[in-house]
Amino acid sequence: MKKICSLFLFLFLLSILAQAQTPQEIQIVDPPFWWVEMPVNELQLQLYGEELGHYRASVEYPGVEITAQYAVDSPNYLFLYFDISEDARAGTMPITLTRDGKSITLNYELKTRESQEGRHQGFDASDVIYLMMPDRFANGDPSNDSVEGLLEAADRSNPERRQGGDIQGVMDHLDYIKDLGMTAIWFTPIIENDMAAEYGAYHGYAATDLYRVDRRYGSNEEYKKLVEEAHQKDMKVIMDMIHNHIGDRHWWMDDLPTSDWVHDIEEYGTTNFRGAVASDPYASEYDSDKLMNGWFVKEMPDLNQKNELLADYLIQNTIWWIEYSGIDGIRMDTYVYPDQQYMARWAKEVLEAYPNFNIVGESWVNTVPAEAYWQYDEPGVDDGYDSNLPSVTDFQIANAIRQAFNEDFGWLNGLSKLYYVLSQDFVYADPMLNVNFLDNHDMGRIYETVGKDEDYFKMAYAFLMTTRGIPQVYYGTELMMGHENRGGDDEAWRQTMPGGWPDDDRSVFTEKGRTDKENEILDWISELTTWRKDAAAIHEGRLVHFVPENNTYVYFRVHEKQTVMVVMNANEEPYTFNRTRFAEILNGFEHGVNVVSGEKIDVSGDFEVSGKTTGVWELR
Missing domain, CATH: 2.60.40.10 (Immunoglobulins)
Incomplete structure (x- = not known):
């Protein structure tokens, strides 16, 4: 007793x-x-x-x-x-x-801090990033589809509502992602978004608690475990953050710390969505204020980073997540919308604390110079601003790819679009740090964009894997996923992965569950992406390209250990290339070995490449 x-x-x-x-x-x-x-x-x-x-x-x-x-x-x-x-x-x-x-x-x-070994690794041109939306990828734990106290439960009958995907679903399929050849994963925010169901906050960009993983995805501890398991499989994890705005149900909004914690929507309204204003030397104060102080949408209060207490809070929140979880990089949403000086300070302090880390900012603008403005120490601009940001999202490459396969070719059209956008790389401090992509969660899927043309799809993917910079691949691309007969809304390109839910009638995560065409495309993508892992010329080699002719485009990646030749022929018919034109690179090489098929091409003389092909050969 x-x-x-x-x-x-x-x-x-x-x-x-x-x-x-x-x-x-x-x-x-x-x-x-x-x-x-x-x-x-x-x-x-x-x-x-x-x-x-x-x-x-x-x-x-x-x-x-x-x-x-x-x-x-x-x-x-x-x-x-x-x-x-x-x-x-x-x-x-x-x-x-x-x-x-x-x-x-x-x-x-x-x-006590954990050992730093294998944590905060950063990411660079040796990586391929796999982007997914956790709500749409896989539901590994149906018990958290509905959480008491949170406003929205999963509703699979409505694609505009939560579908139930979660952190466990991602962990369950890490081997699938690794086998594709991917070396890093980025998924849209996992921070709590306790917003009304009709808002559709499954995307994660309306935070209601910056220190808590949304319980419908799992817990802080599960997220940390995901990072650890990814590291054990030699993959990195990039966290998506937002410092421009929060959700209007963030607990701050019931009792704001200061009157200027968020910008006044009555004064500024919503943003003008004109990112170029931030770098425009002739911009009016009205337009600048509208860009940086306007709310993204009426449900997303715009944070005032000029408030020093808030700025300190946000920077410290970033450092807390890096230290707690062990993540390797950050993708910062809406990078051009917050206060510019704050974003420069944020990037500087984060990278000083974690020197091996990397950050990519979403810089959705319409021209190459406007994009380059947001990369650190951009050359040729003397306005006194240095963003301190290593990497930018290269929307100019994405736009050029979409135009290249949807226009009749000419001096400025077709594959020339790729040449001309890359010819402007002199405006970047380091274009090798740009993150390139064919599509993402805010854009129509690439297969749909190229008119569901398999050859053009493969041409675009091969270009993504071999041009300069860091490639990012949107989930489902490996299956040549389209829009499933939906219109042009966000949910059209934010489908769930078949097999990610217990009641699905097939699983694309298994060979048996995929169609013959899906297996064919996935195998091709896996071969090319896996080859890229060890391709020094792609990671570090210089890019040498030749002016496009007759809707063909030839470029080389040159490294002391390896030389890779890439030939794009967007014509229906085969095209014969004059070797003399490329002699400065080809001299000393007799043939190339196709990195996917293993077939040889003789480059000792003129050579022919099939129509609607991007051929990738290691030169020998």
């Missing part, structure tokens, strides 16, 4: 201790914990609870001191800044909050 009483007493004391970690008066602590021996010494704590702004904090913990504390417009917030020195050790740090003789104690955890 004594043992039982002692056990109950011990459990009771444990429960009291657990409750004491976060006092009742404190409803939210962001970030929920931190680490010692971090690459940054400063920690900002955002505390939220009734009248917390009237309290003052003190701490007695070796190696830690409070450097600043701020009460703000709302009386319910208290912002604390700490300096955590190299001498600080992991443990529970008591923070005492005092008001009018009353004290409460927050026991804040400082953790």
Whole structure:
């Protein structure tokens, strides 16, 4: 009996201790914990609870001191800044909050950092990124399709609603992705989006809690496990973030910390969606304010990064996720819409903390110079702005590909579109860091765009795998996925993967579940993409291309260990190429070996290439 009483007493004391970690008066602590021996010494704590702004904090913990504390417009917030020195050790740090003789104690955890080996690897031109939407890829855990307290449950009868895909579904199919030849995965945001069902927030770009994985996808711990499992399979993980806006059901919106935390929609309305305004030397203040201060849509409040407390919060949130999860890179959504100086500061501080890391910014603009403006230290522009951003999303390549296979050829049309867009690479600080793509979650699928022409589809994919930069492949491309007889809405190109749901009648994740054509295309894509993994000329080689003639385009990737010849012939008929024209590269080589089929091509003289083909040969 004594043992039982002692056990109950011990459990009771444990429960009291657990409750004491976060006092009742404190409803939210962001970030929920931190680490010692971090690459940054400063920690900002955002505390939220009734009248917390009237309290003052003190701490007695070796190696830690409070450097600043701020009460703000709302009386319910208290912002604390700490300096955590190299001498600080992991443990529970008591923070005492005092008001009018009353004290409460927050026991804040400082953790030991995990080993950094194999984490935060970055990504570069040696990678191929596989993009998917977690809600649409696979449902590995049907039990989280509906979560009590969240507004929207899965509804497979409506493609505009959540379908139930989740983190477990991605983990279940990591081998499938790896076998395609992919070396990195990026999926649209997994942060909580607790928005009304009719809004359709399955896309993830309307965050309602920046420190929490949406429970319909899983948990923070499951996301961390996904990163670890991907690393074990020699794949990297890129996290999608948004600092331009939040969802209008973010808990901040019920009680904003300051009056300028978000921009006033009555004053600015919605954005003008004209990204070029940010780099326009003649832009009006009206247009600039509209771009950067207008709301993306009426359900997405636009964050004011000029507010220093908010800017610190967002930067620290980024560092927290990198440290917690071990991710290798970030794709930052709507990069051209937030405050420019803030984005430059954010990129600089993140990369100083994690030097091997990489960031790609979504820079959806319409010209090459406007795209290049957003890459770090862009040449030829003297406006004093340096974005510090390593990589940009190369929409100009994507647009050129779409035009190349949908226009009659001429001096400026057809395959010439590819030549002319690449000929402008001198405006980039490093075009090899550009992320290239055929399509993504915001665009019609490439197979549909090229008129469901299999040959053009394969030509475009081979170009993506062999041109300069970092290729990104949208899920389903390996199956030559189209639009499934839908119109031009987002859901037309955001299908679920057959076999990702327990009640699907077939699974494209297995050879038996795919059609003969799907197996044929998937095998071809896997062969080419896997070959790319070890192709030094593609990862590091210089690009040498020749002016297109008669809707043909020839280019080489040249490296001391390897030379690759790529020949694009968009004509229906075979075309004979004059070897003399390419002698500066071909001299010394007798033949090429096709990297997919293994067939040889004789390059000791003039050579012929079949119609509607992108041939890729290693020269010998």
